Amino acid sequence: MKYDVLIVGSGASGGAVAYTLCKAGYKVAVLEKGRLIQREEFSKDELAYCRRDIVTPNLFEEYHTIEEKVEGKWVATPTYESGWSFWNGNIVGGSSNFMSGMLHRMHPDDFRLKSKYGEIRGANVVDWPISYEELEPYYTLAEELVGISGKAEEHPYEPPRSTSDFPQPPTKENDVVKLIDKSCRHLNIVPLVTPRAVLSQDKGHRNACYYSNFCGSYGCSSGAKSSSREALLKPALATGNLTLMSNTYVKKLHAGKKEAVEYALVVNTITGKEKKIFAKMFVVAAQAHESARLLLNSANRYHPDGLANSSGELGKNLVFSAGGSGQGELHQDSLKEIKFEALMQTGFFVNRSILDWYFVDHWWDGKFKGGLVEFMFEHQNIISRARKDNEEEGHMVWGKALGEKLVKRFTQSKSIRFEIFNDWLPNDNCFVALDPTHKDKYGMPVGKLRLEGHPHDLKVGSYIAKKCEKVLEEMGAKNIYSSVSSAPPQNLVAGGCRFGNDPKTSVLNKYCQAHDVPNLFVADAAFMPTGGSVPYTWTIYANALRVGDYMVQQLKRKNT
Amino acid sequence: MKRRNFLILGSLFGLSSHLSGKRSLLPSKQQKETEATIQAVQEHLFPEGNTIPSAKSMQLTQFLFETIGDQSYDRDIRAFVIEGAKELQIREKGRFPSLSMSQKEKALRAYEKTEYGKSWIERIMTLSMEGLFSDPVYGSNIQESGWKALRAYGGQPRPRTRYIAL
Numbered sequence: 001m002k003y004d005v006l007i008v009g010s011g012a013s014g015g016a017v018a019y020t021l022c023k024a025g026y027k028v029a030v031l032e033k034g035r036l037i038q039r040e041e042f043s044k045d046e047l048a049y050c051r052r053d054i055v056t057p058n059l060f061e062e063y064h065t066i067e068e069k070v071e072g073k074w075v076a077t078p079t080y081e082s083g084w085s086f087w088n089g090n091i092v093g094g095s096s097n098f099m100s101g102m103l104h105r106m107h108p109d110d111f112r113l114k115s116k117y118g119e120i121r122g123a124n125v126v127d128w129p130i131s132y133e134e135l136e137p138y139y140t141l142a143e144e145l146v147g148i149s150g151k152a153e154e155h156p157y158e159p160p161r162s163t164s165d166f167p168q169p170p171t172k173e174n175d176v177v178k179l180i181d182k183s184c185r186h187l188n189i190v191p192l193v194t195p196r197a198v199l200s201q202d203k204g205h206r207n208a209c210y211y212s213n214f215c216g217s218y219g220c221s222s223g224a225k226s227s228s229r230e231a232l233l234k235p236a237l238a239t240g241n242l243t244l245m246s247n248t249y250v251k252k253l254h255a256g257k258k259e260a261v262e263y264a265l266v267v268n269t270i271t272g273k274e275k276k277i278f279a280k281m282f283v284v285a286a287q288a289h290e291s292a293r294l295l296l297n298s299a300n301r302y303h304p305d306g307l308a309n310s311s312g313e314l315g316k317n318l319v320f321s322a323g324g325s326g327q328g329e330l331h332q333d334s335l336k337e338i339k340f341e342a343l344m345q346t347g348f349f350v351n352r353s354i355l356d357w358y359f360v361d362h363w364w365d366g367k368f369k370g371g372l373v374e375f376m377f378e379h380q381n382i383i384s385r386a387r388k389d390n391e392e393e394g395h396m397v398w399g400k401a402l403g404e405k406l407v408k409r410f411t412q413s414k415s416i417r418f419e420i421f422n423d424w425l426p427n428d429n430c431f432v433a434l435d436p437t438h439k440d441k442y443g444m445p446v447g448k449l450r451l452e453g454h455p456h457d458l459k460v461g462s463y464i465a466k467k468c469e470k471v472l473e474e475m476g477a478k479n480i481y482s483s484v485s486s487a488p489p490q491n492l493v494a495g496g497c498r499f500g501n502d503p504k505t506s507v508l509n510k511y512c513q514a515h516d517v518p519n520l521f522v523a524d525a526a527f528m529p530t531g532g533s534v535p536y537t538w539t540i541y542a543n544a545l546r547v548g549d550y551m552v553q554q555l556k557r558k559n560t
Numbered sequence: 561m562k563r564r565n566f567l568i569l570g571s572l573f574g575l576s577s578h579l580s581g582k583r584s585l586l587p588s589k590q591q592k593e594t595e596a597t598i599q600a601v602q603e604h605l606f607p608e609g610n611t612i613p614s615a616k617s618m619q620l621t622q623f624l625f626e627t628i629g630d631q632s633y634d635r636d637i638r639a640f641v642i643e644g645a646k647e648l649q650i651r652e653k654g655r656f657p658s659l660s661m662s663q664k665e666k667a668l669r670a671y672e673k674t675e676y677g678k679s680w681i682e683r684i685m686t687l688s689m690e691g692l693f694s695d696p697v698y699g700s701n702i703q704e705s706g707w708k709a710l711r712a713y714g715g716q717p718r719p720r721t722r723y724i725a726l
Contacts, residue, residue, distance in 0.1 A: 044715030
């Protein structure tokens with residue numbers, strides 16, 4: 001059997017391409033390394049989902065190596081040594097199953113960062129080959145299709161919309177938003193309602209959010225969370241055109257001639273049996289760093305440096321959605337504006353974000369690209385909240401003192417957090433390559449990640465963190481702290497297969513089609529030359545829907 | 561940093577395999593040799609008459625051995641839990657379980673002063689809290705006593721099996 005399209009990976013981008021092609025009547029195979037966990041099988045099991053690697057590979061079997069600079073030299077450490085896993089939700093639907101769902105569109109200026117802000121020394125910033133206007137219809141389509149709830153509000157840095165409002169109103173909110181709103185306004189800051197990839201109302205086969213209090217890091221049991229599995233793969237399966245193959249690891253794509261991939265060489269992760277799967281077109285959607293690794297591992301005599309790598313750009317310029325974070329405690333005895341019982345209500349969201357510092361142009365601070373701020377409660381996991389900060393004067397607290405400390409922490413206060421998202425500037429020391437010695441259990445070279453950030457990113461993060469601390473102070477929070485570091489979050493990664501108009505400097509063209517191999521596409525966040533100052537997920541959904549549309553046109557043309 | 565050193569100095573990340581199985585990967589000899597010591601440590605960290613349930617009433621020692629014997633648990637940390645208990649036995653000449661409360665406190669505070677000992681006590685603390693505050697399906701947090709003490713409850717739906725055994 002030869003499929004019209006074979007897709008490697010079932011996460012946000014793989015699901016969006018599969019949905020578009022299946023709806024258009026094409027036969028699609030989606031290959032997913034992990035297993036299928038259905039909606040009714042998910043639970044809020046903290047031990048399993050958050051404290052063991054149940055939904056990601058065993059690091060002794062599959063891992064990465066991470067390069068860090070030690071005494072001026074780059075030294076690679078395998079992640080089975082460090083414990084720093086770069087896997088994210090390896091099950092059907094990928095990491096979209098486990099997202100918190102705080103989604104934002106990129107701003108039009110994010111598409112032309114170099115033109116707008118010029119060169120930054122040591123950073124490889126380039127403009128995108130498409131504009132916001134070209135992606136806007138797909139942001140809107142994603143909003144409707146996968147289901148993003150929210151409230152359209154006026155703000156100078158809010159990207160323009162082609163529809164007047166979100167398809168669903170915001171999810172229910174904890175009273176703490178009243179305190180955030182009042183505190184922000186007192187500081188002349190504009191608080192905005194966060195768009196969220198969680199349904200506030202029923203939608204087709206999916207039920208509205210039931211406010212479980214355990215959303216991020218967990219699979220959703222009502223279908224409210226807008227994962228690829230619920231929002232895209234289920235309807236794609238319903239067309240009868242989708243063949244979903246879980247437990248299927250792709251070792252390499254085989255290009256038997258220079259300009260076309262012929263088949264994927266796969267291994268069944270349960271039986272260990274290998275086979276070839278043939279298709280007319282191939283889509284790589286395995287998460288940015290793994291997509292680049294697969295193409296590098298697919299090198300052959302026609303493509304000696306890796307598939308689609310005549311530019312030498314494959315794997316280069318990885319970026320992350322990061323910036324910094326901070327936290328403070330709201331205490332019962334000093335709480336302002338709202339009732340303590342209302343603060344302690346469990347399950348409702350803190351749908352608040354700040355865009356005021358997305359662009360900074362200040363007589364004293366200067367002109368630079370800033371970022372987005374999100375507010376949220378500290379993750380409500382019980383074991384992790386109980387386990388932290390149990391030291392006093394350098395000694396562990398145990399016995400009766402520990403009991404009293406825990407009961408006080410859990411019943412008389414609640415911690416509020418902020419997270420900052422600002423640009424991770426692409427640079428020569430942030431990339432993925434193949435490790436020359438380490439191989440995974442399938443015998444394939446593992447990805448070697450070098451992950452250095454640009455010093456400018458830390459300056460921006462620190463600038464915004466100080467502003468956020470002021471908001472927490474105004475809210476009356478205690479024990480406020482923030483942390484801005486260059487350690488990347490492994491769950492929000494992009495780049496490595498830049499798109500662009502010049503085949504000499506980019507891997508993909510503006511439709512995310514490989515310059516070198518026309519029947520090969522990369523649909524995940526790997527295409528992004530810069531990442532904007534927002535989490536990537538909405539852009540991944542939107543762009544993959546755009547890529548899917550283009551592939552449908554190509555297939556139609558071939559068939560006529 | 562080498563893995564052993566990394567684990568001993570304490571990891572921020574939960575490491576382990578995802579395979580599930582019922583057979584314990586911990587040799588019964590190792591459990592027999594260390595059980596009394598680990599139980600005495602857990603009962604000292606989580607005594608009776610506290611605002612949170614005790615190690616004894618929540619069967620934390622049984623939970624600990626079932627947990628580290630499971631295939632989902634990191635093999636190096638499993639070895640560290642056993643080694644650290646043996647080290648405490650050597651330090652206290654095999655008498656730790658029979659020491660008085662104040663002697664136990666002194667022994668553990670002295671052990672805590674070593675980097676290795678501190679890391680080991682922290683690991684026992686983590687394993688104990690994993691029992692106290694995880695879903696009762698794992699055999700501790702009996703009748704949700706741990707959750708009730710903190711007035712914090714796990715979300716719905718609750719797990720029906722351990723470690724997502726689908």
